[in-house]
Amino acid sequence: MRYYQALLLLYPASFRAEYGAEMRALFARRQRDVALPGKACLWIAAFFETLWNAVAVHWDILRQDLRYTARTLGRSPGFALTAILVIALGVGANTAAFSVTDFVLIRPLPFPQPDRLVMLWENVPRYPTMELSPPNYRDWKRLTQSFESMGFFSPQSVSLIGQGEPERIDGAEVSADLLPTLGVQPLIGRLFTAAEDQPGASGTAILSYRMWQSEFGGDPGIVGRQLNLNGSPFAVIGVMPRQFSYPDSDTRLWFPARSDALDQDRNNNFLDVVGRLKPGVSLEQAMSELNLIAGQLERQYPKENLHTAATVTRLRDELSQKSRTLLWALSGAAFCVLLIACTNLANLLLARGLARQRELAVRTAIGAGRERLVRQMFTESLLLAFAGGGLGVLVAMAALPLMARLVPAALPMSGAPTIDLRVLLFAALVTLIAGVAFGVGPAWRMGRGADFSGLREGSRAGSGRKERLRSALVIAEIMASVVLLVSAGMLIGALWRVQATDPGFRADGVLTMRTALSPKYSALTTRDRFYSTVLGDVRRLPGVKSAAYISFLPMTMGGGIWPVSIGGQNLQRAGADVASLRFITSGYFQTLRIALLQGRELAEQDTDSTPYVAVVSQSFVRKYWPDGDALGRHFQFGFHDRAIVGVVADVRVRGLERESEPQVYLPYRQVSGLNFLFYVPKDLAIRTAGTPEALAPAVQRIIRAADAEQPISNVRTMAQIVEDQTASRTVQARLLVGFAALAFLLAAVGIHGLLSFAVSQRSREIGVRVALGAMPRDILRMVLRQAVLVAAAGVIPGALLAYQAGLAMQSRLVGVKPDDPTTFLTAAALCVAMTIFGSLLPAWRALRVDPITALRAE
Amino acid sequence: MDKPEDLLPLPPATFHILMAVADEDRHGYAIIQDVAARTGGELKLSAGTLYRSIQRMLEQGLLVETQERPAPELDDERRRYYRITRFGVATARAEVARLNQLVKLARACGFAPGRA
Numbered sequence: 023m024r025y026y027q028a029l030l031l032l033y034p035a036s037f038r039a040e041y042g043a044e045m046r047a048l049f050a051r052r053q054r055d056v057a058l059p060g061k062a063c064l065w066i067a068a069f070f071e072t073l074w075n076a077v078a079v080h081w082d083i084l085r086q087d088l089r090y091t092a093r094t095l096g097r098s099p100g101f102a103l104t105a106i107l108v109i110a111l112g113v114g115a116n117t118a119a120f121s122v123t124d125f126v127l128i129r130p131l132p133f134p135q136p137d138r139l140v141m142l143w144e145n146v147p148r149y150p151t152m153e154l155s156p157p158n159y160r161d162w163k164r165l166t167q168s169f170e171s172m173g174f175f176s177p178q179s180v181s182l183i184g185q186g187e188p189e190r191i192d193g194a195e196v197s198a199d200l201l202p203t204l205g206v207q208p209l210i211g212r213l214f215t216a217a218e219d220q221p222g223a224s225g226t227a228i229l230s231y232r233m234w235q236s237e238f239g240g241d242p243g244i245v246g247r248q249l250n251l252n253g254s255p256f257a258v259i260g261v262m263p264r265q266f267s268y269p270d271s272d273t274r275l276w277f278p279a280r281s282d283a284l285d286q287d288r289n290n291n292f293l294d295v296v297g298r299l300k301p302g303v304s305l306e307q308a309m310s311e312l313n314l315i316a317g318q319l320e321r322q323y324p325k326e327n328l329h330t331a332a333t334v335t336r337l338r339d340e341l342s343q344k345s346r347t348l349l350w351a352l353s354g355a356a357f358c359v360l361l362i363a364c365t366n367l368a369n370l371l372l373a374r375g376l377a378r379q380r381e382l383a384v385r386t387a388i389g390a391g392r393e394r395l396v397r398q399m400f401t402e403s404l405l406l407a408f409a410g411g412g413l414g415v416l417v418a419m420a421a422l423p424l425m426a427r428l429v430p431a432a433l434p435m436s437g438a439p440t441i442d443l444r445v446l447l448f449a450a451l452v453t454l455i456a457g458v459a460f461g462v463g464p465a466w467r468m469g470r471g472a473d474f475s476g477l478r479e480g481s482r483a484g485s486g487r488k489e490r491l492r493s494a495l496v497i498a499e500i501m502a503s504v505v506l507l508v509s510a511g512m513l514i515g516a517l518w519r520v521q522a523t524d525p526g527f528r529a530d531g532v533l534t535m536r537t538a539l540s541p542k543y544s545a546l547t548t549r550d551r552f553y554s555t556v557l558g559d560v561r562r563l564p565g566v567k568s569a570a571y572i573s574f575l576p577m578t579m580g581g582g583i584w585p586v587s588i589g590g591q592n593l594q595r596a597g598a599d600v601a602s603l604r605f606i607t608s609g610y611f612q613t614l615r616i617a618l619l620q621g622r623e624l625a626e627q628d629t630d631s632t633p634y635v636a637v638v639s640q641s642f643v644r645k646y647w648p649d650g651d652a653l654g655r656h657f658q659f660g661f662h663d664r665a666i667v668g669v670v671a672d673v674r675v676r677g678l679e680r681e682s683e684p685q686v687y688l689p690y691r692q693v694s695g696l697n698f699l700f701y702v703p704k705d706l707a708i709r710t711a712g713t714p715e716a717l718a719p720a721v722q723r724i725i726r727a728a729d730a731e732q733p734i735s736n737v738r739t740m741a742q743i744v745e746d747q748t749a750s751r752t753v754q755a756r757l758l759v760g761f762a763a764l765a766f767l768l769a770a771v772g773i774h775g776l777l778s779f780a781v782s783q784r785s786r787e788i789g790v791r792v793a794l795g796a797m798p799r800d801i802l803r804m805v806l807r808q809a810v811l812v813a814a815a816g817v818i819p820g821a822l823l824a825y826q827a828g829l830a831m832q833s834r835l836v837g838v839k840p841d842d843p844t845t846f847l848t849a850a851a852l853c854v855a856m857t858i859f860g861s862l863l864p865a866w867r868a869l870r871v872d873p874i875t876a877l878r879a880e
Numbered sequence: 881m882d883k884p885e886d887l888l889p890l891p892p893a894t895f896h897i898l899m900a901v902a903d904e905d906r907h908g909y910a911i912i913q914d915v916a917a918r919t920g921g922e923l924k925l926s927a928g929t930l931y932r933s934i935q936r937m938l939e940q941g942l943l944v945e946t947q948e949r950p951a952p953e954l955d956d957e958r959r960r961y962y963r964i965t966r967f968g969v970a971t972a973r974a975e976v977a978r979l980n981q982l983v984k985l986a987r988a989c990g991f992a993p994g995r996a
Contacts, residue, residue: 033928041931044908044960048927051909067926075928082936 023050026068032076034083035393087401101374105367109410109456111764112363114417117449119356122425123349125439131338132265134205139337140305142295144330148598151333154293156285158319165315168308170300173200174293175269181540181733183250185237190538190735193275203298204268211245211260219278225256226278231264233274252540268434269294288326296337309334345430347834348754355761358502360456362768365495367460369772371403372492373779403461411453415441427753492776493812499772500816501823503765504849508824510762511845513755515838520748526673527576528615532740533714534575537725537732538704546691552728553607559724565711570610571703577743580676582701583683587658588646601642602675602683603660605690605703611670613709621653621668628689637668642684659686661697678747679836714739766856773860777809781864788868789876798869805865813857817850884971887940888978893925893933898942898964898972905946907959934962942968
């Protein structure tokens with residue numbers, strides 16, 4: 023019998039209370055009627071019968087509740103619409119934020135056993151994660167026991183010729199063991215063999231899916247095709263699957279390194295090394311083993327490997343801390359919005375519940391149990407939640423393109439975040455939690471409060487306790503909006519500060535493009551001819567003020583640094599004596615308007631047959647000749663002794679937010695032999711009188727006329743390059759401001775709701791006060807006092823939380839202090855304004871309370 | 881209030897329960913027995929199906945619980961007795977009319993029992 027009793031628990035309590043006793047009696051009678059063997063059958067039958075009928079009864083009730091809810095909500099469409107919109111915004115913000123965060127930070131990398139994949143770095147003073155030099159890579163690989171396999175890559179773009187317009191393709195030079203280390207298989211064809219990675223082997227290449235589609239239309243016979251890359255033949259041996267893109271989402275092509283393995287220079291660091299840990303070996307174990315090896319190598323090569331230790335990082339953690347902070351901040355903001363949405367709804371439902379007390383009392387009086395009422399309330403809030411959640415997913419879809427701009431390009435996978443099943447499940451979960459969160463308070467109160475007192479004429483619809491709960495909810499809203507306002511304010515401050523940074527040059531009016539020269543230009547004379555033709559023709563174009571070539575324009579490449587030595591003093595690379603090295607043609611400083619402070623610019627006359635010279639930046643002079651004149655001084659740099667002929671202002675080479683090394687500019691003709699092919703001037707900058715973009719076609723025609731096989735890439739203005747520096751900040755600030763505005767609005771609605779309700783509840787009291795001679799001023803003070811108390815109770819803890827949030831975001835704040843007084847005062851002022859604004863209407867209503875009417879109702 | 885036609889077609893259990901209480905008020909167990917007897921043991925309503933149906937029929941207004949009790953010696957305190965309402969009768973009649981119509985149509989197509 024106990025068995026049946028337990029089964030009955032599956033039914034709703036109301037049904038059980040109504041029919042449980044009779045059902046038990048029936049079952050008992052049946053049990054008496056059958057013999058022992060039949061009893062088992064009876065139990066099994068009872069089990070399934072109960073299961074089926076219980077579900078059916080629940081369904082009946084749900085249908086009834088839904089019908090009832092639809093009817094009641096239909097009677098107050100304003101309320102229903104507000105509630106659904108509020109949830110949609112909360113759920114939408116969170117779903118969009120989650121889809122990006124999940125894509126970038128949470129879901130595992132698309133490689134087998136990704137937690138065993140790590141990156142290896144040389145750890146030298148000031149550069150804890152520096153690429154490996156080929157000899158060190160070979161020694162580490164030979165000596166270590168911690169890794170199952172290891173391979174390297176080095177990003178490299180190549181010119182694709184003979185396939186339509188010549189084109190610059192982002193690719194990566196890889197060792198034959200890189201792709202197997204990652205554990206990936208080609209979609210068609212095969213991976214590189216060790217023989218193909220040997221010096222002198224004929225060229226082979228593997229295409230990305232994207233490149234296969236875009237350049238070759240998905241040709242199934244692609245394997246075996248010959249490509250002309252940088253003027254040499256490469257045979258396509260395979261195509262990678264669609265989602266594979268490594269090291270970043272722009273990589274479209276892989277080819278074996280072939281000759282890098284021969285490099286003997288331990289200070290030429292350019293290999294990015296990926297290792298797969300042996301099963302059971304931890305990252306820490308691998309790192310301490312590599313450090314022993316590095317120590318051993320340092321003793322063996324005391325000069326080159328001075329202070330060289332090892333760093334091991336997880337492949338997953340490659341993403342910069344910046345992207346991480348940014349995304350978590352965003353998720354936090356989205357969560358705040360959801361919290362505010364939920365509290366607002368709880369408040370709305372509470373107010374509605376109080377107003378509906380009489381209706382509920384009537385339902386209780388005609389026999390509805392408390393369980394049924396609570397259930398009804400829950401159905402209502404869940405229905406609202408899911409209607410809002412559905413709409414929220416649409417909101418997220420609309421917001422996704424903006425949010426997707428926060429996905430860093432450094433992510434080793436292709437594609438963009440989408441609203442997939444995972445995200446939908448998340449949205450459903452958020453919706454469910456939200457529905458329960460804002461439904462549970464009101465439902466519980468309803469369940470307790472359901473009695474006949476609501477039927478009594480003139481009963482007060484709210485008790486002090488309920489009002490306290492409502493106040494607490496509004497205080498929470500104000501807190502959250504203060505946090506969001508302050509965070510948004512600090513991020514805007516940081517954005518302004520970064521935007522106001524002087525880059526050291528004038529970006530407006532400058533058109534830039536890259537002509538990455540192929541190996542046929544390795545001789546200076548051929549290069550010289552190309553520059554003379556292109557620059558000569560470009561300078562003759564109408565509207566062009568000046569034009570010049572440089573190795574890398576500022577902010578397009580952070581590295582490219584070289585050790586400095588003075589007076590033949592042997593300086594190690596581990597020291598701080600490095601400077602950024604750029605080769606330029608004449609007219610560069612004029613084109614970018616970099617101020618010449620002393621001496622002269624580099625000129626056409628500086629050739630390999632004249633004395634080697636250099637122009638250096640101000641910080642270079644400050645560093646080496648802090649008190650003296652630098653002009654005419656000599657230093658050793660880039661394989662030559664060079665004399666300083668000019669001093670220019672400093673430029674933010676590494677970008678607006680990073681410290682840059684001092685800069686050294688060398689005349690492009692003063693190189694010896696095949697050194698510095700990497701630094702060959704390839705970036706063209708043109709200062710124009712009109713709009714720079716308008717000149718692009720003419721310039722491209724000039725370059726094509728000079729060399730029809732020369733790919734042109736990265737056509738953009740200098741202003742765009744500078745703007746890209748703050749692109750992610752701008753998006754983040756915009757989103758956070760959006761969230762803060764949303765929160766602010768919702769909190770204002772919350773305050774307004776709270777005060778309106780309080781005033782309507784106290785209209786009789788106000789009436790009595792007025793009758794007893796209270797002045798309008800007193801009534802106003804009474805209403806505003808409540809508003810100010812609530813606001814203060816929210817602003818003060820909110821400010822403390824905001825300070826904590828600021829501390830967490832400090833890395834993104836570029837010197838804006840997390841206790842920035844302007845931001846806090848502005849946020850507090852906004853909240854006070856919001857409070858006053860929210861209380862205007864209720865206060866006006868309170869003033870209009872007519873004592874006669876209020877008292878007559880008594 | 882619903883019209884009788886809105887409830888058609890009636891679920892089999894509902895129709896049988898209406899038949900069981902057509903001539904006299906019955907309690908749950910009696911309904912089960914009556915249905916079983918009427919169908920020759922073919923249909924044995926389970927407790928869950930019975931009370932779920934009854935709950936719904938009460939809501940739909942097909943049945944009411946009666947306050948009148950039979951002679952005390954036949955009564956059991958725990959039992960509730962159900963009586964068919966006028967609306968219940970009308971609904972049952974509407975269902976019969978619907979079935980009649982259906983049978984008529986089926987016969988016209990040659991679906992008559994006992995014929996090849």
